[in-house]
Amino acid sequence: MTLIAPETTAPAPEAIPGRPRSALARRLVPYGYLSPTVLLVVVLMVVPIVMVISYSFRDNVIVQENSVFAGLANYTKVLTDADFLAAMKNTAIFISVSTAAHLVLGLGFAMMLNTSLLGGVAKAVFRIVYILPWLFTIAVIAVIWRLLLDPSGVINYVLHTLGVIQQGVDWLGSPSTALWAVTFANIWSGYPFFMISLLAGLQGISGDLYEAAAVDGASWLQRFLHVTLPQLRPVIISMAVLDLIWTSQQFALIWMMTGGGPLNTTEMLSTYTYKQAFSEYEFATASAAAVIVLLITMVLAFFYVRSQRER
């Protein structure tokens, strides 16, 4: 008996040390679930970003084995480089004009597609036509617009036939028109995304609001200003901020259309960084430029996150 009793009570003291283990395990479970994502984020995001930031403070990175700490020298070099400042200015014009035009065109086309004046088939046809630019890859868009804007291309032919111009305009080769030409191509390729998102937003606006406004005697413009726009505001803000971020990173279109030329008039932060890295092999200054772009983008991302929280 006396022998048995301790045996029967024996599991109890064992269970006590088991309890903290299970509590620890329970606490670890959520981290376990998160671990694959965390691992991917660390490997694909944190490590490269930290590496680029560390490169930006060093000299002779990548191409030489013994890189040295250079402090803020790369940042000073980049921020005092006239080409970088020109690229900043061009990028600012490019992204602000693109975003504004995307918004206006997207909203205009979305409202046309949301109208009750058109039948279902007509709407479907227009929906396909309007969304077409979005379906092309950037490489195709660049080639199409290079051909259209060629001095002996279709656009000059049409303008000449209509008597708008006397002789072929060198849209991409002339420093005065090149930036506007690439911005136009970017607007053309990007408005459908705005259109689709705003169309979804428009379709979510309750008809009751318009009816109430009509009962109050509101005109079309008043209904647009006081019902449609306020209802779409959250969509517009997040789309605009996202578009600013995306457009600021546009590289392929510029690279394939003008390569940053003529005379740096279409040089963007992205093409500047690429040239520093892959043509001059100055990976340190390229990293510094990339970190500056990252900071600018983070400011935009901050506004995006704030607008999302407000929603």
Added chain:
Amino acid sequence: MAVRATRLQRVIGAAMAATLVAVVAACGSDDSSDAGSGGAVTLEFAQWWGAELPAGDFDKIIADFTAQNPTIKVKLLSAPYASTKQQLVTGAASKTLPDVVGLDGAWVSDFAKQGAIADLSQLMTDAKYDQSQLASQVQIKGKTYMIPVVNFIYPLFVNKDLLAKAGVADVPKTRTEFLEAAKKISATGGNVKGWALPLDTAVPNGIQNDVMSWLWASGGSMLADGKPALTSAPVKSAVEYVKSLNDAGVIAPGSLTMKEQDKVEKFTNGQVGMVIDSLAHINLIKKNSPKLNFTVAALPAEDGFTGKRGLPYASWGIGVSNSTKHKAEAFKLVQYLMSQETNAKLSTIANGFPGNKNAKPDFSTSDPLFKTAFDIYQAGVPANEFVGLPKSEDLMRSFDEQLQLVLTGKSSVDDALGKAQESWSSVIE
């Protein structure tokens, strides 16, 4: 609970381990050059040549090599030129270059400086290789880093119909004759112009092929004792000549953002009468415009020039990675591609000229223009001073930007050359 937690832990642990292995496997370089099954060595060979040759042709040449060397396997990494370049730039930086690499002369200096490509002089000595059969070698400080396998020259392409329509009897041989011919072609009306000058800064090779070629054709040099000499009289004369072509309005519009392919297209469409272009484009031009009546000629030189005319060229060069464990095997592949028979075969299918002096390309089945070009090649000297220079693309771009200022009237030739000289001097020490 404790049991369930333990099981969960195990599952999570296993999942984490699996993810880790997958991620590490995906990120890690796949070291396929290690000895494979049966003691065979696998060499990775990255190049853009396979992508430019008729499908399967390069694989056949490599298959012959592996048949002769059963202990060596070759894995071809063929991609277009631009992707190969990017892949090699990052590979050189991370010391993960494939065992054997296709090289452009313009990359050699940077790769050699990084210690990414091996000293071939040493490998040639080790293999007791007879270097006298090589037409040329690209050397940095006396050591060979690249051997040109196939050379492509850039002669003058002339649209004979446009020339006849403009009333010009002969293909221009001097700068004056060229300017006159270009003026007459441009005067024929429509969208037709005499010459095309691609100055796009994304790929600024127009400076090498279409601008400096004027200098080299007259025996000039942009370097003096290995240092930039852009303010010298011959360079100034070449740039002033290009400016005179621009001032005369004989250059096709859009040149500041024109790319090489636009130039070829304009010539193919008959919109431009004369271009300086790679011989490799003959087949493309004939395919796209079978009726185009054109010929190739040596580049026009300065009036009264009697010396040998320099002819710009580009090469398919070959090099060996410095980090490969199989340098001897890699050099065997180099040796095979440079051998008289294989080199002749490769040059024939590539429509280029062999890097082995003794190899004779077979023109019997190719376009008669290749024979004409081979005669021009033999009468002149291949000239490309950008080969072996550091950051050569950057040098071309800074020159390009200055030339654009000249052509748009924003800078004088002297100022532009002075600035280009300054910027080149900071790169070429």
